[in-house]
Amino acid sequence: MPVQTTIKDIAQALGISVATVSRALRDTYDVSETTRERVLKKAEELNYKPNVYAVGLAGGKSKNIGIILPAINHYYFSTVITGIQETAYREGYNIILFVTNDAAERETAIIRNLNPLHLDGILIAASSADDAVPVFEMLLQNIPVVFFDRVLPDIATSHVRQDDYNGAVAATEHLLAQGYRRIAHLAGPPDLDFTLRRKQGYLDTLAKSGHPVREEWMVHSGFSQQDGFSDMERLLALADPPDAVFAVNDRKAIGAMLALKAHGIAIGPEIGVIGFTGDPSGEIISPSLTTVAEPAYDIGKQACELLISHITRSTFQPREVVLPGKLLIRDSTRRCL
Numbered sequence: 001m002p003v004q005t006t007i008k009d010i011a012q013a014l015g016i017s018v019a020t021v022s023r024a025l026r027d028t029y030d031v032s033e034t035t036r037e038r039v040l041k042k043a044e045e046l047n048y049k050p051n052v053y054a055v056g057l058a059g060g061k062s063k064n065i066g067i068i069l070p071a072i073n074h075y076y077f078s079t080v081i082t083g084i085q086e087t088a089y090r091e092g093y094n095i096i097l098f099v100t101n102d103a104a105e106r107e108t109a110i111i112r113n114l115n116p117l118h119l120d121g122i123l124i125a126a127s128s129a130d131d132a133v134p135v136f137e138m139l140l141q142n143i144p145v146v147f148f149d150r151v152l153p154d155i156a157t158s159h160v161r162q163d164d165y166n167g168a169v170a171a172t173e174h175l176l177a178q179g180y181r182r183i184a185h186l187a188g189p190p191d192l193d194f195t196l197r198r199k200q201g202y203l204d205t206l207a208k209s210g211h212p213v214r215e216e217w218m219v220h221s222g223f224s225q226q227d228g229f230s231d232m233e234r235l236l237a238l239a240d241p242p243d244a245v246f247a248v249n250d251r252k253a254i255g256a257m258l259a260l261k262a263h264g265i266a267i268g269p270e271i272g273v274i275g276f277t278g279d280p281s282g283e284i285i286s287p288s289l290t291t292v293a294e295p296a297y298d299i300g301k302q303a304c305e306l307l308i309s310h311i312t313r314s315t316f317q318p319r320e321v322v323l324p325g326k327l328l329i330r331d332s333t334r335r336c337l
Helices: 007-014 018-026 033-045 075-090 104-113 130-140 164-177 193-209 225-236 250-262 296-312
Strands: 064-069 094-099 121-124 145-148 158-162 183-187 218-220 244-247 272-277 290-293 320-323 326-328
Touching: 007 018, 007 033, 018 033, 064 075, 064 104, 064 296, 075 094, 075 296, 104 130, 121 296, 130 145, 145 296, 158 164, 158 296, 164 183, 164 193, 164 244, 164 272, 164 290, 164 326, 183 193, 183 225, 183 250, 218 225, 225 244, 225 250, 244 250, 250 272, 296 320
Parallel strands: 064 094, 064 121, 121 145, 145 158, 158 320, 183 218, 183 244, 244 272, 272 290
Antiparallel strands: 290 326
C-alpha cells in the first residue's frame, strides 16, 4: 500500500518549516505569493492529498476546534466541555479532545505533533508550568489559541478563568468567621499559576486578620482524593495540628475528610473543611462539603466564543476574562451540627 504524502514531506523537499507549508496551503495572509506557489507546485508533484475532514468547508477551514485539558472524568472539566461543545456546535464547529492526564511531557508531545491543517483553533487548560512557554508560543504562531482555567499569563492570547484569588479569600474568611483559627491549606503543585493565586488569597486573608501562618500547615501535592488523604494524614501527625483545612479543590477536600473520619475526628466541630470546585459529590457526602463553586460552564462557553472570534477576525485583540465563584456553605464548616 503506497505511503501518503504529508506536509512534512513537502516541507523537507522545499527546505522550509512544516508551519510555513501549513499556512501556505491554507492561504493565510502571512505567507508570500512566491512561497505559496512553490508549496502548491511541490504538493502537486508529490501527489499530496489533504484529508477531506481537515480541509473542511470554504476558505480552507477545518471547522474543528481542539481542546487540550488535564482530564475528562472530573465534574469541573466535563462541565467546561459542555459549555465549549454547545457553543462550538451552535457556530458550526466540531470539537476534538486531547487529554494530558496532568502530565506536562504528554502535553508537550501533543502540541509538537499537532497538524495545524486539522484544526482552526485550540482551547488549552495547561498542565505545564511557565518553563513551557516557548512551546505554546510556537503553537500560537500557527493557530489561534485561548487558555481557560489553567492559564499561562505570560502568553499574549486570550485567557478565561475563575477568580482564584478572591475565591480563596472568601473561603478563608468563612473559616475565620466560623471561629477556626489554625487554618491549613492543601495546595496544588507549586508551579501552576492558579495554585499560587489560591494560596496567595489564603495567605493575605490570614495576614490581614492577624492570625498565624505556619509553613508546616501548607502542603503542596497533586489534585486527587488520595493526595488530600495523604496531606491530611501529614497534618494530623504534627505536634500542633490545624483546626481547619482549605483545600485547592473538592477532590482533595473529600480526601481530607476521609482521613479525618478514619481518625474518628468530627468534621465541622473539631476540624472544619472547605473545598474549591462545586462538585455535586460535595452535596451527598456526610457531612456535606462547604466549597467555592466555580463557573465551569460559563468558562467553557466564553473561552469558545473568544476562540471563534480569534479564528474569524485576524485583528481580534486578546482579552482576559475572570469570572467570580460562589461560596456554598454546608455542614463541613459548621462548628455545631
